[in-house]
Amino acid sequence: MTPECGKCGAQLNLAGVRARNVECEYCHGMTLLSDEVWTRVRPREQDPAHQHAQEVRAHVARAQRMGARLSLWITLGTFLFIGAIVGFSLYMANKAQQRVQQRVQQSIRQASSGAGIGPARNAPEPGKAIDIEKVELVVESTPDGAEVYIDGKRLVDLLTPAKIQQRKSDDVLLIKVVKAGYAPRITRITPDKNQSVSMVMEKR
Numbered sequence: 493m494t495p496e497c498g499k500c501g502a503q504l505n506l507a508g509v510r511a512r513n514v515e516c517e518y519c520h521g522m523t524l525l526s527d528e529v530w531t532r533v534r535p536r537e538q539d540p541a542h543q544h545a546q547e548v549r550a551h552v553a554r555a556q557r558m559g560a561r562l563s564l565w566i567t568l569g570t571f572l573f574i575g576a577i578v579g580f581s582l583y584m585a586n587k588a589q590q591r592v593q594q595r596v597q598q599s600i601r602q603a604s605s606g607a608g609i610g611p612a613r614n615a616p617e618p619g620k621a622i623d624i625e626k627v628e629l630v631v632e633s634t635p636d637g638a639e640v641y642i643d644g645k646r647l648v649d650l651l652t653p654a655k656i657q658q659r660k661s662d663d664v665l666l667i668k669v670v671k672a673g674y675a676p677r678i679t680r681i682t683p684d685k686n687q688s689v690s691m692v693m694e695k696r
Contacts, residue, residue, distance in 0.1 A: 494506070495514075495523070495525060495526070495529050496523075497516035497518065497519060497521055497523050498521065498523045498524075499516060499519050499521030499523070500516060500518055500519040500521065502516055502517075502518045502519070504516060504523060505517055506529075506533045509525075509533055509534075512524060512525050512530050512534070513525075624659055625659070625660045626657050626658060626659055626660060627657075627658055627659075627660045627683050627684070627685055627686050627687070628655060628656070628657060628658075628686045629655075629656045629658050629667075629681065629683060629686075629687060629688070629689070630653065630654070630655055630656075630687070630688035630689070631652055631653065631654045631656065631667060631669065631688070631689055631691075632652055632653045632688065632689070632690040632691070633652040633653075633669045633671070633677070633690070633691050633692075633693055634690070634691070634692045634693060635671070635674075635693065636651070636652050636653060637651050637652060637671060638651060638652045638669035638670060638671035638674070638693065639651060639669065639670045639671065640652060640654050640656070640667070640668075640669060641667070641668040641669075641670065642656070642658075642665055642666070642667055642668075643665060643666050644666070644668075652669055658683045659683070660683060660684060660685075661682075661683050661684065662682060662684055663682070663683075664680050664681070664682050665680065665681050665682070665683055666678065666680055667679050667680070667681055667689060669691055669693065671693055673695060673696060674693040674694060674695055674696065675693065675694050675695075675696055676693075677691040677692070677693050679691060
């Protein structure tokens with residue numbers, strides 16, 4: 493049922509009505525719509541339920557936009573964090589490689605200058621016998637024919653006067669001569685050069 497103008501009785505045109513007071517298109521009088529009519533014709537956007545639904549949809553849209561932005565920032569932060577870790581790992585690996593190269597170069601320099609690692613200057617060639625420097629010791633006694641001992645070890649088949657080939661050394665040797673009927677004689681000698689020693693034995 494279409495409401496009528498309260499002034500002239502003409503039917504009101506409710507098409508496009510956005511306010512509760514409606515102007516009559518004939519007499520231009522204003523008529524206040526009843527609650528029943530206004531509830532039926534009022535704009536949908538003025539409905540509380542509709543407004544609430546719009547607010548909910550707006551909140552949801554804002555939350556979705558915020559969630560998308562947060563997800564974007566989290567993804568970007570993750571990539572930056574991973575990139576930082578990879579960059580730091582590469583930096584440490586490069587530093588370690590530089591240290592290894594420096595040590596290798598230092599070892600090469602030391603080897604070339606004869607220091608540090610590397611073959612010794614006076615090392616013998618493989619398969620070549622080591623030349624040991626020796627000295628000649630002459631042991632004499634009065635009388636002759638005494639047995640000769642060096643550091644307590646008898647030199648078999650050697651009697652004074654005896655010539656002994658001994659390795660050159662700074663160590664002191666204990667030389668003893670023994671002959672039946674005579675008291676043993678002992679002396680000390682350092683085999684650092686060719687030399688002779690003579691001992692006079694006394695009868696017992």
